[in-house]
Amino acid sequence: MLGLTGKPNVGKSTFFAAATLAMVPIANYPFTTTKANLGVTYATLECVCREFGVEDQPVGSACTGGIRFVPVKLVDCPGLVPGAWKGRGLGNQFLDEVRRADALMLVVDISGSTDAEGRPGKPGSFDPLEDVKFLDEEFDMWFYQVLRKDWDRIARKAEMLREPLPSLLAEKLSGLQVEKPFIVKALEEADLASKKPGQWGEKELQAFAGRVRRLAKPLLIVANKVDLEPAEDNLERLKTSGYPVVACCAEAELALRRAGEKGLIDYKPGSSDFKILKPESLTKKQQEALNLVRERVLSRHGSTGVQKAVNTAIFSLLGRIAVFPVEDVEKLTDHEGRVLPDCYLVPSGTTARQLAALIHSELAEGFIHAVEARSKRRLGENYLLRHRDVIKIVSSKARV
Numbered sequence: 201m202l203g204l205t206g207k208p209n210v211g212k213s214t215f216f217a218a219a220t221l222a223m224v225p226i227a228n229y230p231f232t233t234t235k236a237n238l239g240v241t242y243a244t245l246e247c248v249c250r251e252f253g254v255e256d257q258p259v260g261s262a263c264t265g266g267i268r269f270v271p272v273k274l275v276d277c278p279g280l281v282p283g284a285w286k287g288r289g290l291g292n293q294f295l296d297e298v299r300r301a302d303a304l305m306l307v308v309d310i311s312g313s314t315d316a317e318g319r320p321g322k323p324g325s326f327d328p329l330e331d332v333k334f335l336d337e338e339f340d341m342w343f344y345q346v347l348r349k350d351w352d353r354i355a356r357k358a359e360m361l362r363e364p365l366p367s368l369l370a371e372k373l374s375g376l377q378v379e380k381p382f383i384v385k386a387l388e389e390a391d392l393a394s395k396k397p398g399q400w401g402e403k404e405l406q407a408f409a410g411r412v413r414r415l416a417k418p419l420l421i422v423a424n425k426v427d428l429e430p431a432e433d434n435l436e437r438l439k440t441s442g443y444p445v446v447a448c449c450a451e452a453e454l455a456l457r458r459a460g461e462k463g464l465i466d467y468k469p470g471s472s473d474f475k476i477l478k479p480e481s482l483t484k485k486q487q488e489a490l491n492l493v494r495e496r497v498l499s500r501h502g503s504t505g506v507q508k509a510v511n512t513a514i515f516s517l518l519g520r521i522a523v524f525p526v527e528d529v530e531k532l533t534d535h536e537g538r539v540l541p542d543c544y545l546v547p548s549g550t551t552a553r554q555l556a557a558l559i560h561s562e563l564a565e566g567f568i569h570a571v572e573a574r575s576k577r578r579l580g581e582n583y584l585l586r587h588r589d590v591i592k593i594v595s596s597k598a599r600v
């Protein structure tokens with residue numbers, strides 16, 4: 201799940217509305233939203249259908265114009281205000297939503313027209329880099345505080361009972377959905393892997409909290425409102441934060457998707473232009489607005505940035521790759537004869553056997569070998585899947 205975060209009024213909800221406005225119908229997608237701020241967006245990739253010269257029949261994802269749309273959950277977190285970690289504003293509620301996100305998109309107002317509490321002002325009067333600093337601080341304090349509360353007990357257990365520190369920390373941080381490999385890596389990065397927990401002071405705890413937070417909740421900056429001046433210089437400055445930055449105009453994406461949905465224009469999320477289909481049904485004002493989007497956003501930045509931000513989060517921050525499991529490597533069909541029905545987003549480093557387990561536990565238990573559809577090569581259980589692999593799993597246990 202991806203989380204949208206940032207102070208109030210920067211455009212989180214506009215981004216959310218745009219990103220979750222599906223322009224493609226998806227059959228049998230099992231996720232229904234029960235909360236207003238929880239929705240489904242789509243990671244996009246070049247589908248394999250054209251390369252193999254087949255008409256695909258996706259189930260649970262969609263394919264249009266050779267682009268595969270794979271659903272990803274998105275949560276719009278309540279606006280963050282200074283002191284949230286102490287429970288200020290919607291503090292606890294805010295952190296509750298962030299807790300469950302695997303990666304975060306920090307939305308900032310690149311035009312600098314929103315102050316620290318989200319009040320509007322003149323463009324250029326506030327510094328979006330301050331938003332990043334403040335969010336870094338809030339998040340680090342939040343992780344630090346969770347660890348600090350229980351630190352004496354953790355340190356005692358580690359030293360007296362000789363329980364391994366990473367396991368104790370994993371237990372403590374499980375509520376924040378921090379997995380053990382991140383903890384091990386953070387201990388190493390902070391040079392604390394061999395330091396006795398009893399000797400850690402504030403400095404060590406803070407160093408660890410900061411490292412583990414960055415690993416477990418990777419973040420990118422969505423530099424929103426690029427349509428407003430002055431944006432150019434702020435964009436460069438934001439890059440000094442060390443986080444990836446995506447220039448964005450959420451409002452333009454929302455307008456384009458709505459016009460696309462109504463059949464007024466032909467627009468594919470992520471693309472650098474659109475085509476007007478029904479010029480006669482556009483008002484002069486709509487025409488002008490579309491021209492402005494083209495001029496100020498698409499031609500300057502290559503896209504509105506909404507799809508780019510989602511794809512960067514999935515494929516770059518989270519290192520996901522897309523794989524297409526099939527049962528027949530000649531026809532590329534499943535057991536019901538559907539062509540390329542599935543597309544799984546899995547962590548890079550996933551093996552053929554791990555993929556089998558994701559599909560069905562029995563498929564993994566009876567794993568014999570896998571076959572890759574391009575080369576028709578046989579692959580062992582430890583084969584590392586590659587992005588856009590089409591894979592058949594051969595198993596002694598049939599699928600139920």
Ligand SMILES: Nc1nc2c(ncn2[C@@H]2O[C@H](COP(=O)(O)OP(=O)(O)O)[C@@H](O)[C@H]2O)c(=O)[nH]1
Pocket residue numbers: 207208209210211212213214215279424425426427428448449450451452
């Ligand atoms: N100029 C401009 N305004 C935007 C953009 N995205 C959102 N806004 C406006 O910013 C205001 C706050 O947006 P909203 O999505 O409610 O912000 P949130 O409080 O962060 O959820 C609204 O008036 C939006 O129309 C954008 O890309 N460009």
Ligand SMILES: [Mg+2]
Pocket residue numbers: 209212213214
């Ligand atoms: Mg909002």
